[in-house]
Structures are given as structure tokens and as C-alpha cells.
Amino acid sequence: MTQESYYAKTAYGSTEVPEQEPSNERPWIMRFAKVRLPWGNADEVTPVSFVEEYSPRDLRNQEHSKIEREEQIAKGSYTPSPFEHIDFHMRDNHESFRYALLPVSSHFWIYMVGVGRILFLIFLTLSFFILTAEFIDTKKILSDIIADYSVTLVVLLGLPLLCWMAGAVVIKFFQNLWIKPSRGPIWELNRRTGLVTVFDYKNNGEYKKNGTIGELTAPFYEFDAYIATSPDSQGMPLNVLYLAHRYRNIMINFGALLCPGPDVQPPCALWDFIQNYMNVSRPLPDLPQYEEYRHLDPTTAEYDRLTGRNPRYWIDMDDATFKQIVSEMHQRVDEIDTFERPNLMAGYVTYVD
Incomplete structure (x- = not known):
């Protein structure tokens, strides 16, 4: 051409x-x-x-997958992936x-993983320094210090960890929930x-319906x-x-x-x-x-x-x-x-x- x-x-x-x-x-x-x-x-x-x-x-992995796909199609054994079409x-x-x-629904789960992970690591580091300072200042045993801060630790660490894990589980095992065009x-x-x-x-500022x-x-x-x-x-x-x-x-x-x-x-x-x-x-x-x-x-x-x-x-x-x-x-x-x-x-x- x-x-x-x-x-x-x-x-x-x-x-x-x-x-x-x-x-x-x-x-x-x-x-x-x-x-x-x-x-x-x-x-x-x-x-x-x-x-x-x-x-x-x-690129090599893609080439290998393409060759495998063509071979399976030739043999009549190919099964399309759920998102191929x-x-x-x-x-x-x-x-x-x-x-x-x-779409926004897909980004929601991506942000759940990213933001949850970042906040968990930040608050984990912050908690370590707070507990260490409290140990040095009060000489209490570690279990008592953790008990004193249990509610705070659950909020600061538990919620970000829950978001991180929930998002990761959905992305890995429930792809139909988040992979959408x-x-x-x-x-x-x-x-x-x-x-x-x-x-x-949009049409004159209004979304087309x-x-x-x-x-x-x-x-x-x-x-x-x-x-x-x-x-x-x-x-x-x-x-x-x-x-x-x-x-x-x-x-x-x-x-x-x-x-x-x-x-x-x-x-x-x-x-x-x-x-x-x-x-x-x-x-x-x-x-x-x-x-x-x-x-x-x-x-x-x-x-x-x-x-x-x-x-x-x-x-x-x-x-x-x-x-x-x-x-x-x-x-x-x-x-x-x-x-x-x-x-x-x-x-x-x-x-x-």
C-alpha cells in the first residue's frame, strides 16, 4: 500500500x-x-x-500468549476470557x-487499595513512634500501653487495613465487580x-441522555x-x-x-x-x-x-x-x-x- x-x-x-x-x-x-x-x-x-x-x-509474554491462543483456536479448544470481547x-x-x-466504580476499588495501603503504612509508622515514646516516658509494659491506645490503634490501623484488604480481594478475585468499560x-x-x-x-451543558x-x-x-x-x-x-x-x-x-x-x-x-x-x-x-x-x-x-x-x-x-x-x-x-x-x-x- x-x-x-x-x-x-x-x-x-x-x-x-x-x-x-x-x-x-x-x-x-x-x-x-x-x-x-x-x-x-x-x-x-x-x-x-x-x-x-x-x-x-x-512483549515476549504477549507473543507467547498470542501463539498459544492461535494454536488453541486451530484445535477448537480455545475459551475466551471473560473480558476479551x-x-x-x-x-x-x-x-x-x-x-x-x-469508570468511577472501577477507580473506587483502585483507590481503596492505594489509599488504604498508604494510610496504613503512615499510621503504622506513627503508632510505632508514639508507643515507643510512651514506653520510654512511662516505663509501662508494652501490653498495657497497647491496651491504653487500643481504640486509637483500631481506628488508625484497622480501617485503612480493612480498605486495603477489601480492595485487594475484589481486584484479585472478583474482577467482574471492578473491570468495566x-x-x-x-x-x-x-x-x-x-x-x-x-x-x-454534553449538549449545551447537559449530559446527553x-x-x-x-x-x-x-x-x-x-x-x-x-x-x-x-x-x-x-x-x-x-x-x-x-x-x-x-x-x-x-x-x-x-x-x-x-x-x-x-x-x-x-x-x-x-x-x-x-x-x-x-x-x-x-x-x-x-x-x-x-x-x-x-x-x-x-x-x-x-x-x-x-x-x-x-x-x-x-x-x-x-x-x-x-x-x-x-x-x-x-x-x-x-x-x-x-x-x-x-x-x-x-x-x-x-x-x-
């Missing part, structure tokens, strides 16, 4: 951006604590978590990156079409990236990447994809990743999760043919090499030069703010 027949006319190529209308002035809320990032000159970097998401060992509205391949979140995707970056879509579940999902769609090159900075509960800055349309009220908050943090380098690396992923004049970002799809994307397949890239580069990688690559990506993200780059999109659009 040729590039011309595979990619849509709206596909994004860094050297084929059309002239555009002057940008609209952003509302004050968009200008507040938000820095616009430059277009172009994207480096071959990505948030480190994207590299770590699938280790070579994970559920659409979780997630896509991350050579055509599109579609993102969705688990969300109502639909949140956003999509489509490499093949060059379009960005935000899925709209008929089950339909609106779609707000525009070409990728009509969006700009911003870093929004806001304080956490301790006053420390948290940086989040946004993608905002220049002419319409279409916006993507990537905070759920990349956890907000005090450093601006990870959001900048995410912006480079997005530009590289959407740019059909360049191959797919070379990440473990895309290795099985590289031959299906014409630009990437041609690049791999010309460079002689090993099609099993990631899956056959040893653990030591993978660890070294992750370490190198950490360093490259730390040294990213985003704010020193010119905004190449300024050659195609006039910014009014």
Missing part, C-alpha cells in the same frame, strides 16, 4: 502545513499560567513512562491513539487522518500545545500539557495520561512525542508498544527497510540493555531544549496573542 492511498488528505506532514487564518485571541483563563510551546524541531524523545510501559519481557475504548497503534478512563473515549489523535477528536458527552456521543474534530495543525502550571496542596507547582484549538473551544487536558509534576521537561517530551506520532513524513516513534505495527504504517515500513532496522529490536532485547535505554531517555528528557526552539507554525499562521 502506498503512502498516497493509505493516509488521508488531512494527514499531518511537517513540510505540508497549509496557510491558516489568524488565531483567535485566547480567553483570559487560557492565558493564565499557560505557556505556549513551539511547533517543530521535535526531538526523538518521549515521556519515560511510555518506554517503561511495555518491557521486552512483556469488551471494548474499553482504548487504542494505541499505527493508526490512532485513543484514550479512555475506567467506560461510557466511551475521551480523545483521539489519528495519525492516518491527521485529525484530533474530542468526544463530547440518549447515549449518543458528540465529536469535536479538527486538523492537528490547528492546535497549539500549552503547559499549565497550578499549585498543589503544598504550594508546589504542577505542570500539565494541554492541546487547544486556535479557532474553536476544543481542548485536551493530558493530565490523566501523564501525571502532573513539578518539572516542565516531561510535558515537553509528551509534546515532542505527539508531533512525531502524528507526522506521517516521519516513522512512528520507536517504542516497544508500536513494534508489532511498524510494518503496517507505510512511512515507517519504508524507513525500516532503508535503515535495516531489526523488526524484533524491542522484543528480543535483554533486560540490561532495556534498563540502559530507559536511563538514557531520562537524561534526554532532562536535557530537552523546547523553549529554545523557534515556533515554526508562525510561518503558517499569525498569532494575535
Whole structure:
């Protein structure tokens, strides 16, 4: 399949951006604590978590499971897993990156485990110091001290432990209670079409009751990236990447994809990743999760043919090499030069703010 027949006319190529209308002035809320990032000159970097998401060992396990599944299907002995046919509205391949979140009911059990564990460990450490101080101060025997604080210990340790254990039991043994699909995707970056879509579940501020999902769609090159900075509960800055349309009220908050943090380098690396992923004049970002799809994307397949890239580069990688690559990506993200780059999109659009 040729590039011309595979990619849509709206596909994004860094050297084929059309002239555009002057940008609209952003509302004050968009200008507040938000820095616009430059277009172009994207480096071959990505948030480190994207590299770590699938280790070579994970890829080999997936390959083994796929081979086993195909053998069982051929023998007529295959039994589908309970969740195999559920659409979780997630896509991350050579055509599109579609993102969705688990529903609130699923997050409830996840938070039960996480918060319960953290609170239990904090209160366990605190209780140890309190009981030790009480022992030193009163010289009582340990059993008497524990009896004096029994109610407090039950509350401080028992409730978090109960939450932790209950959540862990449900997640491990009662998956039907917590593994459920969300109502639909949140956003999509489509490499093949060059379009960005935000899925709209509201209509004039009201949630749609008929089950339909609106779609707000525009070409990728009509969006700009911003870093929004806001304080956490301790006053420390948290940086989040946004993608905002220049002419319409279409916006993507990537905070759920990349956890907000005090450093601006990870959001900048995410912006480079997005530009590289959407740019059909360049191959797919070379990440473990895309290795099985590289031959299906014409630009990437041609690049791999010309460079002689090993099609099993990631899956056959040893653990030591993978660890070294992750370490190198950490360093490259730390040294990213985003704010020193010119905004190449300024050659195609006039910014009014």
C-alpha cells in the first residue's frame, strides 16, 4: 500500500502545513499560567513512562500468549476470557491513539487499595513512634500501653487495613465487580487522518441522555500545545500539557495520561512525542508498544527497510540493555531544549496573542 492511498488528505506532514487564518485571541483563563510551546524541531524523545510501559519481557509474554491462543483456536479448544470481547475504548497503534478512563466504580476499588495501603503504612509508622515514646516516658509494659491506645490503634490501623484488604480481594478475585468499560473515549489523535477528536458527552451543558456521543474534530495543525502550571496542596507547582484549538473551544487536558509534576521537561517530551506520532513524513516513534505495527504504517515500513532496522529490536532485547535505554531517555528528557526552539507554525499562521 502506498503512502498516497493509505493516509488521508488531512494527514499531518511537517513540510505540508497549509496557510491558516489568524488565531483567535485566547480567553483570559487560557492565558493564565499557560505557556505556549513551539511547533517543530521535535526531538526523538518521549515521556519515560511510555518506554517503561511495555518491557521486552512483556512483549515476549504477549507473543507467547498470542501463539498459544492461535494454536488453541486451530484445535477448537480455545475459551475466551471473560473480558476479551469488551471494548474499553482504548487504542494505541499505527493508526490512532485513543484514550479512555475506567469508570468511577472501577477507580473506587483502585483507590481503596492505594489509599488504604498508604494510610496504613503512615499510621503504622506513627503508632510505632508514639508507643515507643510512651514506653520510654512511662516505663509501662508494652501490653498495657497497647491496651491504653487500643481504640486509637483500631481506628488508625484497622480501617485503612480493612480498605486495603477489601480492595485487594475484589481486584484479585472478583474482577467482574471492578473491570468495566467506560461510557466511551475521551480523545483521539489519528495519525492516518491527521485529525484530533474530542468526544463530547454534553449538549449545551447537559449530559446527553440518549447515549449518543458528540465529536469535536479538527486538523492537528490547528492546535497549539500549552503547559499549565497550578499549585498543589503544598504550594508546589504542577505542570500539565494541554492541546487547544486556535479557532474553536476544543481542548485536551493530558493530565490523566501523564501525571502532573513539578518539572516542565516531561510535558515537553509528551509534546515532542505527539508531533512525531502524528507526522506521517516521519516513522512512528520507536517504542516497544508500536513494534508489532511498524510494518503496517507505510512511512515507517519504508524507513525500516532503508535503515535495516531489526523488526524484533524491542522484543528480543535483554533486560540490561532495556534498563540502559530507559536511563538514557531520562537524561534526554532532562536535557530537552523546547523553549529554545523557534515556533515554526508562525510561518503558517499569525498569532494575535
